[in-house]
Amino acid sequence: MPANKPQYQLTAPICLFLLGVAISQTLRYTAFNSNSYSNNSVVVAQTSPKPAPQEIVQAGEVRALPGKLDTIPVFNSNSPEWIKTEGILLSTFPSNGKKVPAAHLNFPFEGRFDLFAHHYTHTPKDLQTLYLGVILHNPSKQPVTVDVLQAASYLLQDAPFVTLAPYIENNDGKAYSGPGNRAVSDVLRGIRQADFPAKLVIPPGQSRMLLNHPIPVKNLEKPVNGRSSFMRLRSTGKVYTASLAMFAKKNPDSSDRAPTLTEWQALLNSGNFAGPRDKTPTPPNATGGALIYGRVAGVSQGSQWQALLTDNSKDQTLTIPQRGKAISYTLDTLKGGRLGSGQIQTAKMLVRYPDTAYEAHGNYGVEYNLRLPLSNTTNQTQKVSVTLETPLKEDKLSQGGLRFRKPSLDFPFFRGTVRLRYADDQGQQKTRYIHLWHRTGQVLEPLVQVTLPRASKRMVQVDLIYPPDSTPPQVLSVRTL
Structure with missing residues (x-):
């Protein structure tokens, strides 16, 4: 993978974690000859203080994903x-x-x-x-x-x-x-x-x-x-x-x-329903209480989402961001996890059982085809990276940008293979399959990095089928390094 690391704007931790000094006690018992006497001694070991986690707010813009789901029905059996x-x-x-x-x-x-x-x-x-x-x-x-x-x-x-490692070349599956x-x-x-x-x-x-x-x-x-x-x-x-x-x-x-x-x-x-039944989901009109998405059992609408990621709907190019900043497109957003985009991408249910999910939260099995017509409008050669990543889940951006964390939370939020298609810096067409294993909030190396000469363009395409046992939302970020 390219050696360049993503550039972020650092902020102080925002009262998410209050960590004190971790003290562990180890009991060590020393037994002496019972004919004389016995004594139990206690040894207290103090560990070094753990550093407070560092929260990182990404500088740049978050955009809703262009396009929409198609209308192909999906027999969706997960409950x-x-x-x-x-x-x-x-x-x-x-x-x-x-x-x-x-x-x-x-x-x-x-x-x-x-x-x-x-x-x-x-x-x-x-x-x-x-x-x-x-x-x-x-x-x-x-x-x-x-x-x-x-x-x-x-x-x-x-x-x-x-x-697994965050990135594994996976052409052999x-x-x-x-x-x-x-x-x-x-x-x-x-x-x-x-x-x-x-x-x-x-x-x-x-x-x-x-x-x-x-x-x-x-x-x-x-x-x-x-x-x-x-x-x-x-x-x-x-x-x-x-x-x-x-x-x-x-x-x-x-x-x-x-x-x-x-x-x-x-x-x-x-026969009757198989059991046991999963948790009943929160109704869409609920205004309080815990948000329970529920498991899906029904027919959802939408098998594929095709998107051309451009500056606006009338343009055919994506102008790369300023150096050190990013443009991030949201993926698989859902209620309570729109990342400030205002967009919900989850597939609607055409029919469903009353005790199962109201929408196909997670869009398991939905294929995303994302084309990025990168354009360097500056007078200098620029290095540009494309990264699929999982910021901390939010509905609205509480800090004005996507939030990441060092160290990341120790839970895998995305486990799956993506396909990359692009021309490398030598002009050779490449098709690569890369397996990703990412924790939530993890700061990651880019999927791919390309060098754009001044006033040049380059198409990069990212395809993935959203994998089961992953947790939305994610973003696809373009950075100028």
């Missing part, structure tokens, strides 16, 4: 996140003929749509294997073909949450932290895993399984596992879709087997 009892996770089937009508949202898909299913399980009864099923139904009198454009599904055991991170990274590369068909033909009035995959916990060091699946699909006709959770059935020799299509259909028709 309950942790499953203990089998049942219906999300069904867009009609409610007629179903034992629990409220579990069915009556929303047919046709043409392009995405599918996202992200669930975990832990310590199930007798360490049974939980299966995650996705069923598609053709209600028409003609065959329907569903093209599986890209698809990936990973277990937590195959993509564990691990601490071998850097990941979490199953959702790994799945959307595959789809960003255009991959369809081998166990998914290129096409799924559904006869008239019949159903087919798109996914019938296990989430095993037996023989794991800890009985915790999960599965994250992400697909881009295209249907030639209307299809209803449902995600379901069912424990493995038994073979005659007591070994586990996957549920059959008939068994999945029986659960769909006669």
